[in-house]
Amino acid sequence: MGMIRICIVEDNMAYRNALALFIGRVSDFEVVHISDTLEDIENVVRNVNPDVYVLDIDLPVTSGIRGIRLIKDINPEANILMLTVFEDEEKIFQSVKAGALGYLLKKDPPERIIHAIRSIHGGESIMNGQIARKILNYFTKQVPAKPSFEDYNLTKRETEILMLLIDGLTYKEIAARCFISLDTVFSHIKKIYAKLKVNSRSEIAARFR
Amino acid sequence: MGMIRICIVEDNMAYRNALALFIGRVSDFEVVHISDTLEDIENVVRNVNPDVYVLDIDLPVTSGIRGIRLIKDINPEANILMLTVFEDEEKIFQSVKAGALGYLLKKDPPERIIHAIRSIHGGESIMNGQIARKILNYFTKQVPAKPSFEDYNLTKRETEILMLLIDGLTYKEIAARCFISLDTVFSHIKKIYAKLKVNSRSEIAARFR
DNA sequence: CACCCTATCGCATATTTATGTGATTTTTAT
DNA sequence: ATAAAAATCACATAAATATGCGATAGGGTG
Numbered sequence: 001m002g003m004i005r006i007c008i009v010e011d012n013m014a015y016r017n018a019l020a021l022f023i024g025r026v027s028d029f030e031v032v033h034i035s036d037t038l039e040d041i042e043n044v045v046r047n048v049n050p051d052v053y054v055l056d057i058d059l060p061v062t063s064g065i066r067g068i069r070l071i072k073d074i075n076p077e078a079n080i081l082m083l084t085v086f087e088d089e090e091k092i093f094q095s096v097k098a099g100a101l102g103y104l105l106k107k108d109p110p111e112r113i114i115h116a117i118r119s120i121h122g123g124e125s126i127m128n129g130q131i132a133r134k135i136l137n138y139f140t141k142q143v144p145a146k147p148s149f150e151d152y153n154l155t156k157r158e159t160e161i162l163m164l165l166i167d168g169l170t171y172k173e174i175a176a177r178c179f180i181s182l183d184t185v186f187s188h189i190k191k192i193y194a195k196l197k198v199n200s201r202s203e204i205a206a207r208f209r
Numbered sequence: 210m211g212m213i214r215i216c217i218v219e220d221n222m223a224y225r226n227a228l229a230l231f232i233g234r235v236s237d238f239e240v241v242h243i244s245d246t247l248e249d250i251e252n253v254v255r256n257v258n259p260d261v262y263v264l265d266i267d268l269p270v271t272s273g274i275r276g277i278r279l280i281k282d283i284n285p286e287a288n289i290l291m292l293t294v295f296e297d298e299e300k301i302f303q304s305v306k307a308g309a310l311g312y313l314l315k316k317d318p319p320e321r322i323i324h325a326i327r328s329i330h331g332g333e334s335i336m337n338g339q340i341a342r343k344i345l346n347y348f349t350k351q352v353p354a355k356p357s358f359e360d361y362n363l364t365k366r367e368t369e370i371l372m373l374l375i376d377g378l379t380y381k382e383i384a385a386r387c388f389i390s391l392d393t394v395f396s397h398i399k400k401i402y403a404k405l406k407v408n409s410r411s412e413i414a415a416r417f418r
Numbered sequence: 419c420a421c422c423c424t425a426t427c428g429c430a431t432a433t434t435t436a437t438g439t440g441a442t443t444t445t446t447a448t
Numbered sequence: 449a450t451a452a453a454a455a456t457c458a459c460a461t462a463a464a465t466a467t468g469c470g471a472t473a474g475g476g477t478g
Binding site for chain 3: 170171172186189190193199200201
Binding site for chain 2: 423425426427434
């Protein structure tokens with residue numbers, strides 16, 4: 001009981017066997033499927049349903065990245081750990097997007113891989129520091145730090161009205177809700193727009209989501 | 210040579226001094242700036258240009274998170290390590306989005322802090338599994354382009370216009386972008402509203418975010 | 419072919435939103 | 449206490465949005 005059931009897909013035979021060997025030796029780990037290709041992966045997901053998948057990112061025929069999608073399409077909750085070589089920058093990003101939850105280098109020591117499997121199974125993510133850095137760089141580029149409203153020194157009232165604005169209320173409704181006149185709503189919103197440097201509520205919706 | 214030049218901003222005097230003390234004792238580390246606030250940080254970035262910044266996440270006046278932006282605005286390559294008392298996921302997440310490359314708990318032992326500084330300087334990232342997971346999840350959610358609208362059988366054109374609507378474009382801009390007349394934009398939006406059962410674009414923003 | 423869906427356009431009108439230029443009162447901070 | 453900031457209201461105008469009632473043209477399908 002409490003066994004972590006693991007699926008390994010890796011085309012390099014030596015590495016695959018080494019991996020299976022030391023993973024299998026961990027007392028609460030169990031290798032339930034091992035293969036050099038992804039051809040039967042759908043059956044495995046459906047019938048074996050492993051707890052953790054360890055995929056080579058660079059499989060022949062069907063790449064590990066497509067593998068992530070194949071697996072996630074059937075079981076979106078699947079925990080997938082990717083094994084990669086550092087040079088695969090673009091592939092790492094694609095894996096991230098596809099939904100893998102951990103990234104290790106093949107040269108990482110066995111203990112680290114074991115630790116990663118356990119972490120992933122426990123709802124965490126593990127990545128090698130260098131990969132993490134790449135992902136973070138990408139992340140900051142993609143997600144240009146959502147400017148939280150705290151940085152615009154809005155007053156309490158302005159913040160309150162901004163929230164109602166975002167919630168989609170009309171000015172009339174905001175006025176009623178806040179017990180103020182429509183003109184006062186105008187007044188506040190003018191100031192909010194000035195502070196946020198926008199000129200329509202759609203801009204707020206677009207920029208602060 | 211090869212000295213790692215470090216900037217420390219931490220408001221707690223005792224901790225700040227302790228940090229500076231043991232960081233300064235590492236043979237290839239050098240504390241080039243130390244302060245309890247971020248008020249002169251811009252000058253530091255410009256004139257001192259440290260290799261690694263160690264920021265308290267919870268500074269008074271200007272928070273560490275805003276500090277990240279201040280620094281990154283001037284030097285996007287800056288290596289920033291955050292210090293926090295407990296694992297406040299939200300703040301750490303915000304920090305990462307702002308561009309921090311790692312974080313540490315104040316209770317972490319000196320060796321870990323030294324290791325983190327060295328890792329960050331060496332092009333890695335340091336973060337814990339939950340934060341990593343959160344970031345990865347954020348990524349996977351962001352990427353699959355707005356799947357929520359698929360259930361309203363919008364036509365291709367309607368979907369296209371809806372996206373522009375959500376991106377905050379005015380009708381005029383949408384018309385220009387799609388090479389159609391303003392009236393046609395009206396026409397499409399009427400149909401979109403009917404299908405989504407809304408009566409204003411703010412409702413869309415509010416309901417589908 | 420007749421029918422339906424999609425995309426296009428026109429005209430009309432009412433409402434909502436955006437923006438400017440004020441003024442007055444209340445609260446907050448020095 | 450007094451100056452500054454925040455919140456309130458008024459009046460005015462322009463622009464954008466919401467909505468109704470059309471019409472036409474092309475594509476695809478039974």
